[in-house]
Amino acid sequence: MTPAAILLALLILPTSVTGSGVALPHIGRDTDASLAALQWVVHGYNLTFASFMLACGSLADRFGRRRMFGAGAVLFTVSSLASALASDVLVLDVMRALAGVGAAALLTSSSSILAAAFQGAARTRAFAAIGIVTGAGLALGAMAAGTLTDAFGWRSFFALHAALMLLVLLAVPLIDESRGASSARVDWAGTATFVGALFLLMLGTVEGPHWGWGSTEVLGLLAGSAVLMGAFVMVERRVRHPMLxxxxxxxxxxxxxxxxxxxxxxxxxxxxxxxxxxxxxxxxxxxxxxxxxxxxxxxxxxxxxxxxxxxxxxxxxxxxxxxxxxxxxxxxxxxxxxxxxxxxxxxxxxxxxxxxxxxxxxxxxxxxxxxxxxxxxxxxxxxxxxxxxxxxxxxxxxxxxxxxxxxxxxxxxxxxxxxxxxxxxxxxxxxxxxxxxxxxxxxxxxxxxxxxxxxxxxxxxxxxxxxxxxxxxxxxxxxxxxxxxxxxxxxxxxxxxxxxxxxxxxxxxxxxxxx
Known part of the structure; x- marks a missing residue:
């Protein structure tokens, strides 16, 4: 049951990356959203997904991989359901960003859970299965999203994510808990500076083609990212239990x-x-x-x-x-x-x-x-x-x-x-x-x-x-x-x-x- 639930989660996550873009024209017609607000349905998910990845992995080592997996599944389910019900594009943007945080928690904890559950050739087969289901989500996500949105509307795409992730949630109690140095204090300063640095870097890169690479806004974001990354390195060298x-x-x-x-x-x-x-x-x-x-x-x-x-x-x-x-x-x-x-x-x-x-x-x-x-x-x-x-x-x-x-x-x-x-x-x-x-x-x-x-x-x-x-x-x-x-x-x-x-x-x- 545990591997099936994890593989189902890993099938859902890439479809959310590739399928959301297909749904954008339908969302735009329904919400009358501007192009900039509409693009953040995709950008919001991608930016938080990447920015919180390392932080979620570190927290999983501290508090437990099953606990982080369950928290990610709850957050992804709730935000996907809220996305399906959203009538305002700004609410949808926020919910998609929260779904990205949940996805980061799911992805980082799932591989650790499988690594602890299997050994030897069985572990190799388990990670080969990860490759297959993730590839399936990547390959078929856009097609599935197009079929759903054409037949039932864009809300059905996010509603299906919530329904499937609910099945994953039901299996969380069956997952064996594992953790690293759980007694260590959380490196909140390192977590905050790293997440902030990566978020500003990606935001500046995403907006660079639109605002202009030499614009004050983009240069400010990139400079802020560099400052925060420098602060992150200094923090990690000084704390007893660093995030990284x-x-x-x-x-x-x-x-x-x-x-x-x-x-x-x-x-x-x-x-x-x-x-x-x-x-x-x-x-x-x-x-x-x-x-x-x-x-x-x-x-x-x-x-x-x-x-x-x-x-x-x-x-x-x-x-x-x-x-x-x-x-x-x-x-x-x-x-x-x-x-x-x-x-x-x-x-x-x-x-x-x-x-x-x-x-x-x-x-x-x-x-x-x-x-x-x-x-x-x-x-x-x-x-x-x-x-x-x-x-x-x-x-x-x-x-x-x-x-x-x-x-x-x-x-x-x-x-x-x-x-x-x-x-x-x-x-x-x-x-x-x-x-x-x-x-x-x-x-x-x-x-x-x-x-x-x-x-x-x-x-x-x-x-x-x-x-x-x-x-x-x-x-x-x-x-x-x-x-x-x-x-x-x-x-x-x-x-x-x-x-x-x-x-x-x-x-x-x-x-x-x-x-």
Missing amino acids: DLKLLRNARFMALCLIPVVVTFSFVVLLPLLPNYLVVANGSSSRAAGTTMLVMTLPILVTPLLVGRLMAWGLTTRGVFGLSLVCLTAGTGWLAVVLRPDVGLSALAGPLVTLGVGLGLNFGLVDGAVLTVVAPSATGTAAGFLNTLRLGSEAVVIAAVGSALVNLARGRMGEGLSRFPAYGDGADELANRVNAGDLTGPLTSVPSESRPEFSDFVAQGLTDAWQTVLWVSAAICAALSVAIYAMLGGSEPDKGQGTEPASAPTAAADAVPR
Whole structure:
């Protein structure tokens, strides 16, 4: 019952990330909300989800993983139900932010609970199951949300989350409690400064493309984040029981495992919200057709984790599996840069997209299990929190940065030849913003009908040039990180100390990570 409840929770969380965006047009029509308020239905959840991850993991180590899991389930259930009943978009924004806090508590505690409940090969299978269900939520969340909102309205999406999470709540009393240094005092100063620093960083990154990266508001947010992060480091060095034992950051294998999701972000995750817009503009695809194309990339996540056990049975170490995953992610990104062109067909896209999906599937779940084998049992909540902070924080920052880079690059490409279409009077800035958002129909209405085919080709080529530049840079970053990660995974045993010694019970994942 316990594994089923945890896996159900882990299926729900990614659907809330990918599905909320699909519901936005329906929410906007129903609430008459402004675009800025509407976007915070997604941003509010994502920001609190990432910002509270490490704090929730640390608190789970202090107060108990089952207790934190139950608290997260209660908060997620109540806020999802309130979201379904909300009539004002600002109330909905607040409820979605609270749901993000609940999601952080659920995610960080769940992996620690499973790590304590299973050993050896059973633990490997449990974390492979995590990869499968999380991948299913990621792959199918948008489709499920679209089906629900079209048939029953947007409220049904959040109501279903509340109903499913209620089933998870019923299983909480059956979960065995586990905790770390429960007698230690909570590091409230460290918790507050870290959450504040990360929240300001992500807020500044999310709003940078809209407010301007050089604006006073964005620079102020980034400066505030730097100040709070400096304060956090000072606090952690002085308190007796820090929220984050900084010795963890000197554990090369732990840091290598935590950097794997960053490679995933640069190669795979960044494509999820942005590539469909390219396909709509450069290929003339419908939104539904673009979404179907993305399934080619996401569906391999559902089956590839099953291959990991077979590969390890054939003698491949966990380090080898991770190395193969990183090669697929890096090669898939570069391959996509090579084949991407206006009117590219699914046959050309299938190779790189499947390669990317396989690359993610090879490490999905496995990295979550492996990271808990290189820290002390008392620090598994903190370790899971740090891993997922890097995972979700890098997603928010990189997606915003890449989106901004695409707009700037497309503006430069299109600005050079836009004078050939004097009828279009909105300028390269407006054109770049609109086509990167997936809207070519609007700009086409400003151009005479006889010039529209040439204008479409011009826009598609400029957008393709921008995408190829971004993809090659992403591939280079992935390659550099991959080399560093593989080298760090082969590093020596970390120094013994609080939160850094490996768990004493041998596991398949632990044995496979090189020592």
